[in-house]
Amino acid sequence: MADEEWKPKILAIICNWCSYAGADLAGSARTQYPPDVRAIRIMCTGRVDPLFIMKAFADGADGVLVSGCHFGDCHYIAGNFKCAKRMFLMKSILKDLGIEDNRLRMTFVSASEGAKWAKVMEDVVQTVKDLGPSPLNQMKQ
Amino acid sequence: MAEEKKQPRIGVFVCHCGTNIAGTIDVGAVKEYAKTLPGVIVADDYQYMCSTPGQSKIIDAIKEHDLTGIVVAACTPRLHEPTFRTATKEGGLNPFRFEMANIRDQNSWVHMHDHEGATAKAKDAINIAVAKARLLEDLYPKSVPVEHAAMVVGAGVGGIQAALDLANAGIKTYLIEKQPTVGGRMSQLDKTFPTLDCSQCILTPKMVDVGRHPNIELHTYTEVEAVDGYIGNFDITLRKKARGVMSPTEAAAKGIIGGGCNGCGDCDAVCPVIKPNPFEFGMKPRKAIYIYHPQVVPLIYTVDFDACVKCGLCVEACGEKKAIDLEMQDTFETVKVGTIILATGYDAFPIEKKREWGYQQFENVITSLEFERLICASGPTGGHLIRPSDGKTPMKVAFILCAGSRDNTGVGKPYCSRFCCMYSLKHAHQIMEKIPGCIPYIFYMDIRSFGKMYEEFYYRIQNEGAKFIRGRVANVLEDAKTKNLHVYAEDTLLGRPVDLEADMVVLAAAVQPTAETDHVRHLFGVSCSQDGWLLEAHPKLNPCGTTTAGVFLAGVCQGPKDIPDTVAQAEGAASAASIPIHTGKVELEPYFAQCMEDKCAGCGMCISLCPYSALDLIEKDGRQVMHVTEAKCKGCGTCGGFCPGGAIYMQHFTTPQIVAQIDAFLLGGEQ
Numbered sequence: 001m002a003d004e005e006w007k008p009k010i011l012a013i014i015c016n017w018c019s020y021a022g023a024d025l026a027g028s029a030r031t032q033y034p035p036d037v038r039a040i041r042i043m044c045t046g047r048v049d050p051l052f053i054m055k056a057f058a059d060g061a062d063g064v065l066v067s068g069c070h071f072g073d074c075h076y077i078a079g080n081f082k083c084a085k086r087m088f089l090m091k092s093i094l095k096d097l098g099i100e101d102n103r104l105r106m107t108f109v110s111a112s113e114g115a116k117w118a119k120v121m122e123d124v125v126q127t128v129k130d131l132g133p134s135p136l137n138q139m140k141q
Numbered sequence: 142m143a144e145e146k147k148q149p150r151i152g153v154f155v156c157h158c159g160t161n162i163a164g165t166i167d168v169g170a171v172k173e174y175a176k177t178l179p180g181v182i183v184a185d186d187y188q189y190m191c192s193t194p195g196q197s198k199i200i201d202a203i204k205e206h207d208l209t210g211i212v213v214a215a216c217t218p219r220l221h222e223p224t225f226r227t228a229t230k231e232g233g234l235n236p237f238r239f240e241m242a243n244i245r246d247q248n249s250w251v252h253m254h255d256h257e258g259a260t261a262k263a264k265d266a267i268n269i270a271v272a273k274a275r276l277l278e279d280l281y282p283k284s285v286p287v288e289h290a291a292m293v294v295g296a297g298v299g300g301i302q303a304a305l306d307l308a309n310a311g312i313k314t315y316l317i318e319k320q321p322t323v324g325g326r327m328s329q330l331d332k333t334f335p336t337l338d339c340s341q342c343i344l345t346p347k348m349v350d351v352g353r354h355p356n357i358e359l360h361t362y363t364e365v366e367a368v369d370g371y372i373g374n375f376d377i378t379l380r381k382k383a384r385g386v387m388s389p390t391e392a393a394a395k396g397i398i399g400g401g402c403n404g405c406g407d408c409d410a411v412c413p414v415i416k417p418n419p420f421e422f423g424m425k426p427r428k429a430i431y432i433y434h435p436q437v438v439p440l441i442y443t444v445d446f447d448a449c450v451k452c453g454l455c456v457e458a459c460g461e462k463k464a465i466d467l468e469m470q471d472t473f474e475t476v477k478v479g480t481i482i483l484a485t486g487y488d489a490f491p492i493e494k495k496r497e498w499g500y501q502q503f504e505n506v507i508t509s510l511e512f513e514r515l516i517c518a519s520g521p522t523g524g525h526l527i528r529p530s531d532g533k534t535p536m537k538v539a540f541i542l543c544a545g546s547r548d549n550t551g552v553g554k555p556y557c558s559r560f561c562c563m564y565s566l567k568h569a570h571q572i573m574e575k576i577p578g579c580i581p582y583i584f585y586m587d588i589r590s591f592g593k594m595y596e597e598f599y600y601r602i603q604n605e606g607a608k609f610i611r612g613r614v615a616n617v618l619e620d621a622k623t624k625n626l627h628v629y630a631e632d633t634l635l636g637r638p639v640d641l642e643a644d645m646v647v648l649a650a651a652v653q654p655t656a657e658t659d660h661v662r663h664l665f666g667v668s669c670s671q672d673g674w675l676l677e678a679h680p681k682l683n684p685c686g687t688t689t690a691g692v693f694l695a696g697v698c699q700g701p702k703d704i705p706d707t708v709a710q711a712e713g714a715a716s717a718a719s720i721p722i723h724t725g726k727v728e729l730e731p732y733f734a735q736c737m738e739d740k741c742a743g744c745g746m747c748i749s750l751c752p753y754s755a756l757d758l759i760e761k762d763g764r765q766v767m768h769v770t771e772a773k774c775k776g777c778g779t780c781g782g783f784c785p786g787g788a789i790y791m792q793h794f795t796t797p798q799i800v801a802q803i804d805a806f807l808l809g810g811e812q
Contacts, residue, residue, distance in 0.1 A: 009807060016219075017688055018668070024217045027246030035258035038265045038806045039247060041218070042794055043732060046750075047778030051787075055800055059807035075666060075688065076777035077752035083782070111688070112670045118251070 008062040008128040012039040013048055015080070018069035018110045025114030033121035036128075037065065044068070045106075046079025053090050053104060060137050063103045063128035067120065070108045080108065098135055102127055149180035149275040152208045153267060154199060156190035156215035158245055165249035167260045171214065174264045180275045182206045190215050196228040203232030210234075210274035214242035214267050220679075235279035237731070237793060242270040265806050272805035276798045282728035283771055287373035287479040287721045289313060294365060294661070297325020298704060299696030299711040300484035301347050306715035307482075308356035312722050315476055316351055317379065318361045319657075322437035323348050325486055329420065329510060331517035331524075333704055334567040335598030341519070345436050352438040362443060366473065368664050371775065372691030373479050373727045383469040385430070385444025392464060402464040404432070404440035408455035416448050422511045424529075425521035430455050430465070434519060444469075480691045480718040483675060484711060485661055487697040490545040490651035494552055498541060498648055503619040504530040505626055506646045509564060516571050526572060528645050530624040535579065535644035538572055539628045540565045541614045542585040545651035554651045556672055559701040561649035562589045566599055568647060569607040581607045582641055584614050584630055592705065610639060617646055652701050665692050674700045685714040690727070693718050732776025732793050736767040740788035743767070747780035747789060756780060 014020050020041050026033070042048070045068030056064050066087055068080035084106055091101040105127070107120045132138075153175040157163035168186050175184040183206050187195045190213055199211055211234065213225050218241040226236035244263040252259040289312065293304040296318035304316040316323070327333075328348070330340035351357050360379060367378040392401030408430045417423035420433035427433075429448040432440065444455075444467065456465045489510055493501040500506045505528050507515070518524035528535050542565055545553035562585070569581035588609075590599040603609065616629040620642070628641040654673040655661075662669055666689040668676040675698045678686035685693045695711040696702060702710065721727050734747075734756070743765030748756045755773035758765045767780075767788070781791040790796075 011803060011806060020217075021219060021688075024219055024243075024246040027217070027248075027250040030250050030253065032253060033251055035248070035252040035255055035262045038262065038269065039243070040269060040799065040802050040806075041243075042778065042799070044777035044779060047782045047791065047794055047799075049782045049796065049799075051796070052799055052803060056803050056807060059804060061803075061807055069668075072663060073668060076775060076779065079752070079777045079779045082750060082779055086782070111668050112676060 006133065008036055008125065008133075009060060010037045010063040010065065010124060010128055011056045011061050012037045012065040012067060013042060013045070013052060014039055014066075015045045015068040015075075016041055016043050017075040018073060019067035019107070019117065021111035022109040022113045022117040025111065026117045027114075029114045031114055031118040033118040034125045036125045037121055044074065044076045044079035045083035046074075046076060048083050048086065050086055050090050050093075053087075057094070057099060057103070057134060057136060060134065060140070062131070062134045062137065063105070063124060065105050065107065065120070065124050067107045067109050070110055073110060100131055100135075103131060103134060147209055149210060150182045150206060150208045151178075151180045151210045151212060151271055151274050152199070152202045152206060153178075153181055153184040153212045153214065153271065154190055154195075155184070155186040155244075155267075156195070156213065157186065157188045158215060159188065162215070162245050162249045165253055165256055165259045166244060166263045167256065170260060171244075171263045171267060175267050175271070178268060178271045180210075181271060182208060191221050191224050196224070196231075199225065199228045200232040203229070203234050208232075208234065209238060210277050211239045212242060212267060212270045212274050213239070214244045214263065214270070217241075217243045217246040237280035238274070238277045240270045240274045240277065242266040268805045268809075269802045272801040273798050276795070276801055277793075280731040280792055282731050283733075284726050284728050285373050285772060286726050287724065288375075288477050289722055290315065290476070290478045291480050291482065291718050291722060292317065292375070292377060292476070292478040293482045293484060295325070295484035295486055295696070295698070296323035296351065296359075296361070297484060297486045297696060298327040298344060298347070299486070299707040300325070300482070301351050302708045302711035303482045303484060303695050303715040303718075304351055304357055305347065305354065306712055307719055308354045310715070310719050310723070312356065312719055314357050315478060316357055316359050317363050317365060318359075319364050321362045321384065321441070321443040322433055322439070323351055323359070323361060324436075324438070327704060328434070328436070329513055331513050331520070332567060332571065334563045335592075335594050337567070337570070341436060348436065348438040359439065361439060365661075365664055371729070373721060375478050375481060375691065377476050377478060379474045379476065381472045381474060383446065383471050384441070385446065385449070385465060385467055385469050386442045387464050387466060388439060388441050392462075397463045400461070400463045402441040403462065404442065406442075407458040407460075408442055408465060411454040411458045413452060413454065414448050414450060416445065421514050421521050424511070424514060479722045480693065481665065482693045482695055482711075482714045482718050483661065483665060483667065483698055484695040484714075485655055485658065485698040487652045487701070488655045490554060490653045492544055492648050492650040495545055497616050498544065498614065498646070499617045499619065499626070500648055503617070503624070503626060504528075505619075505624055505644065506617060506648065509561065509568065509647055509649045512568055512647045516568070516575065524575075526575060528624070533644070534576055535572075536576070537580055537582065537641075537643045538645045538647060539582045539584060539626070539641055539643040540568060540647045540649065541628075542583065542649045543613065544648040547586060548651070554653060554672065556701070557589065558652045559589070560703040561651075563592070563595055563598070563703065565647070565649050566590070566602045566607075569602050570605060573605050573607065582628075582643065583607055583609050584628065585609060585611055586613055592703065610641075612639065652697065654698065658698065665689060667692055667694075670700070674698065685710060685717045691721065730776065732778075732791070733771045733774045734769050734776070734778070734780050735790040735792060736769060737788045737790050738766045740786045741766040742786050742788070744785065747784055750779050750783055752777070752779065
């Protein structure tokens with residue numbers, strides 16, 4: 001185990017209309033990025049319950065990404081804005097728990113931004129790799 | 142909510158998609174892994190799951206193994222979820238017992254060279270999908286009636302065509318135009334390529350038709366103020382801008398018998414205010430009470446209240462017709478429609494930003510649209526092409542193509558504007574025809590003559606004597622004495638510098654989305670592409686649709702297009718928009734919020750979060766609980782993401798389903 005390169009476990013929760021479509025566009029454009037992120041599709045980032053974030057970190061996620069539409073572009077008017085406010089609060093809670101707050105990230109990728117999605121993937125993976133395993137996972141070991 | 146408590150029996154189907162998936166991902170290993178997941182009864186793989194035999198595998202497996210859920214690992218649900226839902230249904234299962242794992246668009250295609258990483262990711266994706274499939278329930282789409290009416294926003298040639306098609310199909314159609322007349326950009330053009338039809342001659346009959354079609358309610362000088370509702374039932378508030386002049390119908394409604402504007406122009410003759418006419422790009426004057434050109438539809442004058450001094454001379458001149466009301470205010474009207482077509486057109490790129498070509502610095506540098514008006518018989522010069530500086534007839538005219546198009550300097554637009562090559566060829570033909578001996582010099586990067594009979598037209602213009610110089614123009618400078626222009630470029634075919642002294646320069650300016658596009662797309666909930674054009678649902682397979690059900694696109698608002706393509710797309714959009722109307726009902730995906738009343742504390746936080754006012758509190762058994770109006774709920778889940786008591790149940794995206802997905806990935810499917 002020790003010799004093997006550590007692979008971070010990163011969860012992405014992404015909205016159907018912008019970021020999921022942007023991620024699909026990166027695919028049809030064959031833009032390459034690291035394969036460390038696993039995505040769950042929801043209709044709107046407004047659906048993201050803080051519980052999901054806590055559950056992910058408790059389960060051993062090293063990073064969590066929430067990605068939705070740009071402000072003003074939400075398919076449901078302002079779900080992304082409501083989510084962003086929750087994520088802001090979540091960051092401070094994570095910090096209090098001793099989990100680096102940049103393990104949680106919210107991004108805004110539109111349906112036409114395939115290249116941006118790939119960039120976000122690279123950034124998120126790099127950020128988490130730089131941080132190393134989540135403190136909760138370190139405790140388990 | 143599920144009533145049956147049957148143990149989950151899941152079937153997993155892994156698609157090769159030819160080599161799209163199988164070339165990167167070890168499909169065999171993924172299938173074997175799927176078999177080990179809890180609840181999975183059968184796992185299979187196939188070359189093309191979306192093919193008829195592929196779908197038959199699903200249908201047969203449901204019957205053979207008495208499955209309760211289906212997972213297909215293939216492309217994206219945005220492409221084939223409907224296909225596989227239909228197959229699931231054909232197999233006898235509720236279509237919402239289907240879940241898709243995206244192992245192509247978001248996996249094999251983006252990790253082409255990392256077989257191991259992609260295979261591991263595919264396994265996780267299937268694990269996540271199976272976790273959700275174990276908890277899927279029967280859901281039933283809500284069927285809503287569709288209003289037997291449509292709306293077309295923008296009355297250029299695209300909007301006109303779409304409105305006529307809808308109206309001829311027997312659908313009541315509201316055609317909305319912000320300008321005082323229909324016609325759009327096409328009415329500003331002189332001739333059309335490559336047939337050299339007179340633009341007005343072929344457009345005017347259509348303009349007249351929309352003006353008098355019994356199924357079309359034409360609203361000119363009107364803007365969409367607000368949009369509410371959803372496919373089948375849009376409520377649209379229109380702002381009818383104060384025109385200052387009443388139509389005969391409006392006058393009749395006010396009891397002025399035989400009154401209203403008949404377009405006689407008596408008011409125009411007495412109005413003392415002179416303003417530049419924007420339709421003629423300021424090259425012709427107009428009064429404060431005006432029509433743009435003689436063929437306007439409807440033929441009703443409009444008061445430019447920004448310019449009007451309210452002297453009242455026009456009111457006097459109008460006399461008994463009593464058409465003019467200088468105190469008129471904007472009015473609002475709400476209409477109900479089933480579907481909407483956006484055909485809001487384009488603007489020319491402000492080419493003065495490209496300082497090197499001297500537009501607005503040198504008088505004899507004009508844009509192609511200005512050229513159209515100058516060469517047009519109904520234009521400011523009666524069709525005589527003259528130089529703006531001294532009125533002389535130009536004998537050497539330089540055309541600069543890709544002016545701001547295909548421009549990666551950051552000042553222009555990166556995309557091709559598609560019709561500039563062709564109209565510049567047309568302009569070259571027109572000057573050679575109208576001014577014997579006049580030579581057009583066409584500076585081009587590539588000539589893109591892609592359409593039917595376009596390449597043939599290009600050869601014709603070459604043979605007629607137009608000079609083609611391949612190279613982007615670096616600079617245009619003016620000779621201060623003669624007002625002639627020096628065009629500096631490199632002839633990249635001959636490999637030598639060019640200094641052409643021309644009498645006139647015509648810039649084929651790029652096109653860009655209109656200034657209102659951003660406002661329009663927010664009103665109607667439509668996305669835009671990176672260049673700001675309204676975004677189609679799928680560039681190949683759904684070029685007229687948008688991600689908002691019931692809203693369709695036609696013409697240049699979706700991206701640069703010439704007239705034939707605009708008209709073709711308008712006909713496509715009209716067809717697409719008429720389908721739900723003729724069907725009479727649409728099915729809404731049943732992703733509704735539900736209240737688990739035993740958990741609801743009646744705090745009402747969800748009510749303020751709901752963007753659609755779909756939630757309210759009702760009294761039940763002596764306490765307040767949340768209640769959902771399903772017809773208003775669009776299933777975003779914003780309420781469910783916040784409910785402090787966890788009392789909101791988001792169908793198809795329930796908290797247990799999402800948590801199970803998270804667990805499946807992070808705990809390896811053991812939960």
